[in-house]
Amino acid sequence: MHRGLVDEDEVVIEVDDHTVSGRRGDSVAVALLTAGISTLRHSPRLGAPRGIFCFMGSCQECLVVINGKRQLACEVLIEAGMSVRTTELP
Amino acid sequence: MNSRVELAVLGAGPAGVAAALAASECNVSVLILDRSASAGGQVYRRPTGPLGAQQLKKWPDEVKGERLREQLRSSAVSCRFERAVWSVERGFRIDTVGPAGVETWEAERLLVASGTTERVIPFPGWTLPGVMGLAAATALLKSQRVLPGQRPVVAGSGPLLWAVASGIVAGGGMPAAVIDLADTRRWVSSLPALFSRPTDLLKGLGWMHSIRRKQVPVISSAAVRKVWREGASLVVEVVERNRDGTLRREGQERRLSADALCIGHGLLPAIEVTRLLGADHVFDAQAGGWKPVIDDQQRTSIPGLFAAGDCTGITGAEAAQLEGRLAGLTVAHEAGRITDKLYRMKAQSLRRHNLRVSRVGASMAALMMPAESFIDDIPGDTVVCRCEDVTCAEVQAALAAGAMGLNQIKSWTRCGMGPCQGRVCGDTVAAIASRHLGGRTAVGAWSPRVPLVPLPMDDFVGAFTYHDIAIPKAAPL
Amino acid sequence: MGQIEYDTAVIGAGLMGASTALFLARSGMRCVLLDRSGVCSEASGVNAGTLTMQMTRADLIPYAIKGWEMWTNSQEWLGFNPGVVAAPGLSLAFTEEEVATLEHRAAARRARGAQIELLTASKARSIEPGLSTEVIAASYCPMDGFAKANQTGFALHQALKTARVDIHGACRVERVEPEDRGYAVIGRGEVVRARRLVLAGGVWLEEMLNWLAVRIPIKTLVNQLAVTERIEPVMRTVIGIASGLLSLKQFDNGTVVIGGGWQGKGSRTTGSTQVIPENLIGNVRLAVHAIPHLVHTRLVRAWCGFEAETADAMPVIGEVPGINNAFLIGSIHSGYTSGPFMAKLLAQYILGHEPELPLFDPSRLVDNESYLKNDVN
Numbered sequence: 001m002h003r004g005l006v007d008e009d010e011v012v013i014e015v016d017d018h019t020v021s022g023r024r025g026d027s028v029a030v031a032l033l034t035a036g037i038s039t040l041r042h043s044p045r046l047g048a049p050r051g052i053f054c055f056m057g058s059c060q061e062c063l064v065v066i067n068g069k070r071q072l073a074c075e076v077l078i079e080a081g082m083s084v085r086t087t088e089l090p
Numbered sequence: 091m092n093s094r095v096e097l098a099v100l101g102a103g104p105a106g107v108a109a110a111l112a113a114s115e116c117n118v119s120v121l122i123l124d125r126s127a128s129a130g131g132q133v134y135r136r137p138t139g140p141l142g143a144q145q146l147k148k149w150p151d152e153v154k155g156e157r158l159r160e161q162l163r164s165s166a167v168s169c170r171f172e173r174a175v176w177s178v179e180r181g182f183r184i185d186t187v188g189p190a191g192v193e194t195w196e197a198e199r200l201l202v203a204s205g206t207t208e209r210v211i212p213f214p215g216w217t218l219p220g221v222m223g224l225a226a227a228t229a230l231l232k233s234q235r236v237l238p239g240q241r242p243v244v245a246g247s248g249p250l251l252w253a254v255a256s257g258i259v260a261g262g263g264m265p266a267a268v269i270d271l272a273d274t275r276r277w278v279s280s281l282p283a284l285f286s287r288p289t290d291l292l293k294g295l296g297w298m299h300s301i302r303r304k305q306v307p308v309i310s311s312a313a314v315r316k317v318w319r320e321g322a323s324l325v326v327e328v329v330e331r332n333r334d335g336t337l338r339r340e341g342q343e344r345r346l347s348a349d350a351l352c353i354g355h356g357l358l359p360a361i362e363v364t365r366l367l368g369a370d371h372v373f374d375a376q377a378g379g380w381k382p383v384i385d386d387q388q389r390t391s392i393p394g395l396f397a398a399g400d401c402t403g404i405t406g407a408e409a410a411q412l413e414g415r416l417a418g419l420t421v422a423h424e425a426g427r428i429t430d431k432l433y434r435m436k437a438q439s440l441r442r443h444n445l446r447v448s449r450v451g452a453s454m455a456a457l458m459m460p461a462e463s464f465i466d467d468i469p470g471d472t473v474v475c476r477c478e479d480v481t482c483a484e485v486q487a488a489l490a491a492g493a494m495g496l497n498q499i500k501s502w503t504r505c506g507m508g509p510c511q512g513r514v515c516g517d518t519v520a521a522i523a524s525r526h527l528g529g530r531t532a533v534g535a536w537s538p539r540v541p542l543v544p545l546p547m548d549d550f551v552g553a554f555t556y557h558d559i560a561i562p563k564a565a566p567l
Numbered sequence: 568m569g570q571i572e573y574d575t576a577v578i579g580a581g582l583m584g585a586s587t588a589l590f591l592a593r594s595g596m597r598c599v600l601l602d603r604s605g606v607c608s609e610a611s612g613v614n615a616g617t618l619t620m621q622m623t624r625a626d627l628i629p630y631a632i633k634g635w636e637m638w639t640n641s642q643e644w645l646g647f648n649p650g651v652v653a654a655p656g657l658s659l660a661f662t663e664e665e666v667a668t669l670e671h672r673a674a675a676r677r678a679r680g681a682q683i684e685l686l687t688a689s690k691a692r693s694i695e696p697g698l699s700t701e702v703i704a705a706s707y708c709p710m711d712g713f714a715k716a717n718q719t720g721f722a723l724h725q726a727l728k729t730a731r732v733d734i735h736g737a738c739r740v741e742r743v744e745p746e747d748r749g750y751a752v753i754g755r756g757e758v759v760r761a762r763r764l765v766l767a768g769g770v771w772l773e774e775m776l777n778w779l780a781v782r783i784p785i786k787t788l789v790n791q792l793a794v795t796e797r798i799e800p801v802m803r804t805v806i807g808i809a810s811g812l813l814s815l816k817q818f819d820n821g822t823v824v825i826g827g828g829w830q831g832k833g834s835r836t837t838g839s840t841q842v843i844p845e846n847l848i849g850n851v852r853l854a855v856h857a858i859p860h861l862v863h864t865r866l867v868r869a870w871c872g873f874e875a876e877t878a879d880a881m882p883v884i885g886e887v888p889g890i891n892n893a894f895l896i897g898s899i900h901s902g903y904t905s906g907p908f909m910a911k912l913l914a915q916y917i918l919g920h921e922p923e924l925p926l927f928d929p930s931r932l933v934d935n936e937s938y939l940k941n942d943v944n
Contacts, residue, residue: 025234027138044508050476053226054223055222055226058514059510059513060509060544
């Protein structure tokens, strides 16, 4: 999704083994969404792909590992150099 | 140890902020707690990024939100954001977890203004990435200023459906279709309420007009039967309903290709705190379901415990502010900061105003409510508890085996044991159980539990040594 | 006078009551099981399910061993899978004082037949690699493990139905009245008649005994438990500590249950309970101290369960003192482990056989004043 980012608004983070460019103020969930990464984890029994659902910190579906800690992608804003790992959880 | 305040407010949305300001203006000491980084709740959620050239225009609510945050900032209210409340006790003691680790707060009185969560009734494919709630889409548009998809299917009923669809259009997207899950006849029955608030009606008509003008396909009285992935796209199968509410048979469905599906079936009052504190609740389907019983001063059945806003029944942001204000003034009056006469006058005026406003809000809420029968359309192999992958058939098997209520279903199937703590599946499982057990009251509600939200262990335990741990005396040998 | 419909009415459908009813029914008795909720819906439904020698009172070890054998062969007596995992148990020491405690506790239990040996820290870590480096020794028992309380409740429910026990759930018994040939069990809107009674009321046993004018004081413990969300395997044994106040286990679904006897607040009269935040933090800190990797997950749920305790902290199983055809069972510390076996013993006794191991005479605990006044039957 083209966003016409101005340099100082751009924030680069590491997602799994590559870099993703987001915008200052994006939540991790949005940065991933706009980078085309929609599968964030897999369900515990059926191993089904899961991603953003409620976007208000309620459903717990967007749980990823941010800088080594389990956090909800929809609640954390991106910061330069942040490391995000997806599809490691339940 | 934080000092004891006269009023603690849980939730910094329109109800909570109005209450905090009203009480604080009368010199009541007020603390407001919210897990977000700023006030506004969901409806006035603060955009977190800059408004760049390519970005979506400001939503009208954004101005209201900014004003609310400004008023709060310049008040004497003590604001503590990024705190998640994990436990509350009568008296009142509030335990939070946040950037400063675990903290404890004390208050003479407590106002719960926790708002709502969204209801989505399960259907095959609803757990796929790319399928999200309608309120979720609103939050993406408003606070993150991004489209949920360039070409999403938008499904729901009531004003939120049209707000999201037109918001997508305004942002440069093109909905693949707008699916109205409601019976169009229900719109008609709500018109009298809408006429009493012409600006709301005009706003709604404006949304619908913008959709029609772009020739976005609109399908009414329909259901999303299933969704699946085909390559990089989602395929959304939509089927219309017969007049009696049943779904039309095979061969009558439409398939839409989309990059996202935004779907919602109404809002649910968030009542975890009022349940935990043991307040009386009543089931009111039209208001969103279970809600705390409150009197005309926003008091619950527990002394010192107030509730205001959508968590007391869905009536919208404007009603929430009025209820919040009434609760704040009631506290001020109770604390002797305003006279009987002044309180009565203001309270009466607020109630009168709220009567008009909440009538509309309630109609809007009723429009969003799914019909009972939607539950019966869920196929057996569809997951109803997302956290634990429990299917509809497994829930029904537990009922057939003799499960007596929601908590026994939880015990036997694990529904509700996952990290969402039953927020997403609770209403669906209760509705399914209700079919077998003869009503929502018979089904019961989740046994209240702490922590109210999942607690990161590292924040919870903090830094400690073995000797810090005050181990109680063990049982005899 | 109404017809006697049942050979035995069991009041209280927790682990003890449900198992007793099951064994009696399998031996041919017509049984009814009553509970104000459902099968294993109260304390037995929220139990940690630990099967342990190391946390069991030394005097109860012979019973716990039998109980463990039953649990790990549950197909035989239950017929439905309660999700039992047999696993070794490690009890940890972090200080020299705690090592001495472990030795003392292990010796007492070995004397009663349990297989418990002391291990060095490195040996303990070879069995449980995730252990904290601050562990200096551990006591080890191969005969430990856990059941899943909620799954057990379901299994018992199914087994009871198959054994044709009539289950009266949502039936709060208000009193019992001795009649000519048995008892009338009176609940709201219903009366059930049985030849004999078994009182299996958990923390409410004292109130039940009052129906028969017998007084045995029962203390209510309010045990706190908590569970994490799913995490990759971080432990494979059942973990405790020398002081006894930690119990840790990881289920096959990846969740870790944390307990050990830290107390919450509660009232058995109202049934309401409340977690004490400081005690939850203390319990969880102990857990993280033992298995440091737990710090990477999240705590999802905490709750309290009632536990009954008599004046001498030993069980009461046998006849209701001074009353004909009425029996009781309860107050068994670490009752989950020995529960099914204790129920089997009582059933043997009721059926007129010599129980495999001695019961626990309730008359030792009767408040004498009321015992002497007792003129019922």
